[in-house]
Structures are given as C-alpha cells and as structure tokens.
Amino acid sequence: VVEQMSIDEAYLDLSAICPAESADVVLLNSLPLARELKQHIHSERQLTATIGIAANKLLAKIASDHQKPDGLTLIAEADKIQFLRLLPVHALYGVGKVTEQALNQAGLRTVGDLQDHTGDLRALVGSFGPKLKQFAFGQDDRPLELGDDIKSISGEETFLQDTDDRKVLRTCLREQASDISGRLKRRRLGAHTVQVKVRYGDFTTLTRQITVEEPLTEAGDIYRLGCFLLGREKLVSRPLRLLGLGVASLREPAGQQLVLL
DNA sequence: TCTGGGGTCCTAGGACCC
DNA sequence: TCTGGGGTCCTAGGACCC
Numbered sequence: 111v112v113e114q115m116s117i118d119e120a121y122l123d124l125s126a127i128c129p130a131e132s133a134d135v136v137l138l139n140s141l142p143l144a145r146e147l148k149q150h151i152h153s154e155r156q157l158t159a160t161i162g163i164a165a166n167k168l169l170a171k172i173a174s175d176h177q178k179p180d181g182l183t184l185i186a187e188a189d190k191i192q193f194l195r196l197l198p199v200h201a202l203y204g205v206g207k208v209t210e211q212a213l214n215q216a217g218l219r220t221v222g223d224l225q226d227h228t229g230d231l232r233a234l235v236g237s238f239g240p241k242l243k244q245f246a247f248g249q250d251d252r253p254l255e256l257g258d259d260i261k262s263i264s265g266e267e268t269f270l271q272d273t274d275d276r277k278v279l280r281t282c283l284r285e286q287a288s289d290i291s292g293r294l295k296r297r298r299l300g301a302h303t304v305q306v307k308v309r310y311g312d313f314t315t316l317t318r319q320i321t322v323e324e325p326l327t328e329a330g331d332i333y334r335l336g337c338f339l340l341g342r343e344k345l346v347s348r349p350l351r352l353l354g355l356g357v358a359s360l361r362e363p364a365g366q367q368l369v370l371l
Numbered sequence: 372t373c374t375g376g377g378g379t380c381c382t383a384g385g386a387c388c389c
Numbered sequence: 390t391c392t393g394g395g396g397t398c399c400t401a402g403g404a405c406c407c
Contacts, residue, residue, distance in 0.1 A: 116407045206405045237381075261379065268375060303399090313374070321399060352375090 113254040121167055123254050133187045137163050144182055164190070168203055168250035175201070190248035195222035202245045209235055221246050263293050264305070264356025272311045272349035279346065279353055280337070286355040287333035294357065300325025301357030304335040308345045309352035318343050325363045332357060 111123040128139035144161045151159045158180035162173025165187050172194070173183040185193050194201075198220060200210045212234050218224055224231070224246035232239035244250065265286040273279065294301060304326065305319035318339045326332055336355045340346055 119407070204405070208404060262377090264377065266376065315402090317401060319400065354376090356377090 111254055111256070113256060121170060121254055133165055137165065137184055137186060141182075141184065148180075148182065166248075166250040167252050167254070168245055169248050171203060172197070172201060185248075187248075191225065194246065194248055195220065195225065197221045199224060202242065203250075204238060204242070204245070209238070260297065260299075261360065262356055262358040263290050263301070263360070264307075264354060265289050266307060266352055266354030266356075268309075268352045269350065272351045274346050274349040276346075279340075279350065282353050283336050283340075283355055284329070284333050286353075287336060288329040290332055290355065290357055291327060291329035294327050294360075297360075298362060299360045300327050300363040301332070302326070302359035302361065303357060304332055304339070305354075305356045305358065306336050306339045306345070307352070307354035307356070308340070308350050310348055311351055313351070315352075316343075316345060318345065319358075321359060325361060326357065327363075 111126070113121040113123075115121065124140045124143060125136055128136050128143070130136045130139055140163055144163055148159050148161060151157055160174050160178060160181040162170045162176065162181075162183050162185070164170040164173050164185040169185045169190060173185045174181065176183040198210075199205050199213050199218060202221060202224075205213070213219070213224070216234055218227060218234075224242065230239060231242050235242055267282055267286070269278075290301075302323070302325060303319055303321045305317055307315065307317045309315045320335060320339055322335070326335070332355070
C-alpha cells in the first residue's frame with residue numbers, strides 16, 4: 111500500500127507482507143526489503159534514497175530524517191519513547207516556526223519536555239494539543255491516504271518586476287485559468303469556488319473568493335470570475351508582485367441540475 | 372536569504388435559517 | 390423590540406507541509 115507524498119517521498123505500508131507476531135519483528139522483517147529497494151533505486155537511477163522504518167507515519171518520517179543522504183533507520187516500538195526524547199519539538203509533524211516558539215516560551219524545547227509536561231497542551235497550541243501529546247509519545251493513527259481526491263487547484267506567478275499593467279495581468283490570469291480548466295477537465299471535476307490572490311511589493315498578501323451555484327470548468331468562466339474579484343475589490347490599486355488564481359469546492363458534476371423553467 | 376509554487380487544515384466572524 | 394439556542398455556509402487569513 112503506497113501513499114505518495116510528493117514527487118520524491120512516499121509512505122509504504124508493508125505490514126501485510128512482513129507479518130509477525132510482534133510489532134517490532136514486523137519492522138525487522140521489512141529490513142531486507144528496504145535494503146533491496148535502495149539497491150534497485152541505485153542501480154536503475156544512480157540515485158541514493160533514504161528510508162525510515164517504523165510503526166506509523168510520524169515515526170517513519172522522523173526515522174528517514176535521522177540519517178539524511180543514503181540512510182536507513184529503524185525505530186523500534188520498544189525504543190521510540192527514548193528515541194524521541196532528545197529531539198527538538200520542531201521534529202514533530204505539525205510543529206512549525208510559530209508552534210515551536212509558543213512551546214519554547216513555555217519552557218518546552220524537546221520532545222522529552224512534551225512527554226513530561228503535566229499541564230494541558232491545549233492552552234499552548236489549541237486543538238492540536240491532544241494530538242501533539244500523542245505524537246510526543248510516538249503514537250500516530252493517521253492512515254495512509256490513498257485516493258487521489260483533491261480539494262483545490264491553483265496557480266500563481268511572481269513577476270520579475272512588480273506590475274499593474276492590465277495587459278500583463280490579464281494574460282497571466284488567462285493562462286492560469288486555462289491551466290486550471292485543463293486540470294479540472296482531466297479529473298472530470300467542476301469547481302464552485304474561485305479565488306484570486308495578490309501580493310504587493312511589501313509582501314502584503316490578500317485573497318478574495320466567490321462561491322457560485324453552477325460548477326465551473328471552462329477557462330473563460332474561471333478567468334471572468336477572477337477578473338470580477340480583482341475589479342470588485344480594487345486589488346490592483348498598486349503594482350503586484352504576485353498574481354494567483356485557484357478553484358475549490360470541487361465536485362463531480364454527477365447529476366446535472368436542470369433549470370426548472 | 373527579503374522571501375517560489377502547490378497544496379491541506381483550522382479558526383473566527385458574519386449572514387442566514389429555524 | 391429585544392432576545393435564546395442550535396445549526397450551516399461563506400469568507401479571509403494563517404500555520405504548516407513538501
């Protein structure tokens with residue numbers, strides 16, 4: 111079972127082909143396969159690959175980050191709590207710059223600090239609290255996401271020079287609309303929301319969106335709504351550094367709604 | 372480092388409904 | 390005329406990930 115995360119990362123669930131009575135033996139049984147995988151990649155592509163083996167996605171990712179180029183790291187269930195203790199909180203999935211700072215300010219710097227913390231983490235990180243606590247102990251029940259169901263499609267362009275030239279902006283928007291339309295049609299989806307995004311020279315970034323009843327697929331329709339949003343909100347009052355266009359609320363136009371009259 | 376591109380999810384406020 | 394309680398949807402921004 112494979113979940114592709116990006117162009118160069120994926121999770122593999124090998125539990126079905128490496129059966130064993132205990133969780134850690136399952137992990138050990140997958141080692142030869144991991145070595146073989148690395149070898150295949152190297153002989154076929156002349157590329158190194160890094161693999162992390164563990165009982166869930168959180169730990170597998172941490173394991174693969176552990177030894178970077180050409181690594182192979184296994185985190186056993188028996189060792190996971192100890193293994194995590196010394197890592198900075200930033201190592202946990204979902205802890206970025208902002209959350210890290212909030213935790214640091216409360217004196218929580220390592221995953222061990224999180225493990226030992228007796229208070230309610232919700233006071234520091236909101237609804238992420240319970241999940242963060244589980245992550246700190248190496249518990250993660252997120253399943254592999256298989257389906258290629260997709261929630262939004264967008265494109266954006268940063269200009270070499272900030273511009274408010276209507277012709278340049280219209281051309282840009284038209285290209286983005288046509289790209290989005292192509293991707294919608296390939297997936298046989300219709301969009302009910304169109305969003306524009308602008309960024310000015312000072313990096314101020316604004317988005318505006320509109321939701322419509324009819325599913326959109328045509329480039330012209332998406333383009334027109336994008337223009338409408340830009341105009342309605344007078345977003346091009348100064349030169350733009352970036353212009354973006356996107357669609358969301360994607361649905362398969364399964365049953366076409368007919369007009370009553 | 373003056374900061375690209377494509378995504379997902381969460382939050383908070385407001386309009387609106389019963 | 391002001392006011393409860395429970396809910397949905399839309400919008401805008403932001404944190405985070407690769």
